[in-house]
Amino acid sequence: MNLIYRFVLFLVTGILNLFSPFSAKLNHFLEGRKSVSEKLKKFRVSYSGPIAWFHVASLGEFEQARPVIGKLKMKRPELAIAVSFFSPSGFDHVVKKIQPNVDFITYLPLDRKSFAEQFVDLLRPELVFFVKYDLWFHHIQALKKRQIPVYLIAASLREDQSFFGILGAFFRQNLFAMDWIFTQNEKSIQLLRSIGFTHASIAGDTRFDRVAATASSPKSLPDINAWIAEKPVIVIGSAWEEDMDLLIPLINSRPNYRWIIAPHDLSDAVMDRWATRIQLESKKYSVWKLSDSNAVLFIDNIGMLSSLYQFARVAYVGGAFGKGLHNILEPLGFEVPVIFGKVKKASKFPEAGQSELEGCGFSVSNEKELFEQFKMLEDLDFYEKAVYSAQKWVKSNLGAADRIIEKI
Known part of the structure; x- marks a missing residue:
């Protein structure tokens, strides 16, 4: 299944490049990723200290990460915070503004094995957080190969997700690679137990922390x-x-x-x-x-x-x-x-x-x-x-x- 996944990602990369001239959205999706390595190298030249990496799909997941980022910075102020986005819309919205506690914002490269290995080697994070559901096999495997702690936060699992479907055995590797999973609800805990994963606990939905903070000091x-x-x-x-x-x-x-x-x-x-x-x-x-x-x-x-x-x-x-x-x-x-x-x-x-x-x-x-x-x-x-x-x-x-x- 791993070989099939790698082949599919190879085909997807080719298809995206083929059709990008005819789609502004596709072109934007690919163009943003072309300079990831150069920007990351430049950041790592300017800052050689410890990094916590948060990966989010888009803006909603970033909002869920923000309370954790803030608390982590309070505990470990020496940590630089890097945030990667999969979605251009989320990236575009966030990168336009100064983000408190965030030191580096980037796109996540496509989940090709070589891309993932290079990204992790350049970033060299001390610990990593994936938010909610956007889990990418080769990036996670690259982290585990280097024995970097990886956590899933704000997890909200459903029976119809890939982890529990026909191809669940392959995608479940992403879950079992986690050092700990923090869920939003009891149902997610039960689904994890049903596949034999026990390193999990209910933390709740971090969005409540975020909306309460916004309500306490609105513009x-x-x-x-x-x-x-x-x-x-x-x-x-x-x-x-x-x-x-x-x-x-x-x-x-x-x-x-x-x-x-x-x-x-x-x-x-x-x-x-x-x-x-x-x-x-x-x-x-x-x-x-x-x-x-x-x-x-x-x-x-x-x-x-x-x-x-x-x-x-x-x-x-x-x-x-x-x-x-x-x-x-x-x-x-x-x-x-x-x-x-x-x-x-x-x-x-x-x-x-x-x-x-x-x-x-x-x-x-x-x-x-x-x-x-x-x-x-x-x-x-x-x-x-x-x-x-x-x-x-x-x-x-x-x-x-x-x-x-x-x-x-």
């Missing part, structure tokens, strides 16, 4: 606060077309609210199309003035959304009707009840089902259900119970990063 947005005045606010985060099809009738029915909409797609065409269907006056944040009389504000930038939840009475988080539900824990960190579309694959988004059980998250399948749920949250007693549930659930899940660092 100051005095212009937004002044615009809101005393009116109730609904923040719509990461909205897709399918979400807005449900939400626009609700927005039109509630002119006494302030509506803040952060689209997933920031193109003007998308926001302009929604604006024509919304009967209330709307403005884009980039051209908005406090003197404007709009009730709807489109956030046409990246980076504000997590702090906007501080103003929300209720939040709606999009994506469930499309490629996947976005982060519902961000508003819950502000003790804000959250509505979202019914997820297609509940096992991929366990926080959605758990939030419903806790009484602070509410899924809807259509416009009628959205209206009904919103009306329930307009009832003060029901609303206050949902707020308390959010507060209780987030508080009970704090400390995952501490548990990971203490164990290590």
Whole structure:
């Protein structure tokens, strides 16, 4: 199976190079990886000390790593932190800003054996963390060959993952190479035990640490606060077309609210199309003035959304009707009840089902259900119970990063 895997990766590399001239995304994916070795050599010339390496798939996994990175830096301030990304979208978003506690950001090379060996030899990490699920065989084998400790954090395992399928025996090698696995839940522990892996413990979801930290010190947005005045606010985060099809009738029915909409797609065409269907006056944040009389504000930038939840009475988080539900824990960190579309694959988004059980998250399948749920949250007693549930659930899940660092 190892030979087959190596052959498949060889073919994939050739196919990607063949089609990259016809795809901007593919070209971007490959171009970013061309200078990895040179940048890594340059970094290692400037810093020869110990390194902790965190590998993440994309932005969501980076957010899960950040609390652990922060705690590790507190314990071991002499450690440099290197973070590798598989996804260009995650890399592009993070590399644009100064990242506290992160010293080096890079792409992960494709999982060819020679690429992996070279990457590990250049980086020379003291310890390594893979986050959630993005495990690459040759990189992990290169680490184990050099007896470098490797940990999997924020693991959330499902029966339909490659570790447990027809080819599970091969992919399970990635799990068994881990010195310890820190899971988000008991189900993951049970799945690991079912394949004979026992070096694991429940740490919880590090995203709770992250959202609690954000909620404790959000960005100051005095212009937004002044615009809101005393009116109730609904923040719509990461909205897709399918979400807005449900939400626009609700927005039109509630002119006494302030509506803040952060689209997933920031193109003007998308926001302009929604604006024509919304009967209330709307403005884009980039051209908005406090003197404007709009009730709807489109956030046409990246980076504000997590702090906007501080103003929300209720939040709606999009994506469930499309490629996947976005982060519902961000508003819950502000003790804000959250509505979202019914997820297609509940096992991929366990926080959605758990939030419903806790009484602070509410899924809807259509416009009628959205209206009904919103009306329930307009009832003060029901609303206050949902707020308390959010507060209780987030508080009970704090400390995952501490548990990971203490164990290590």
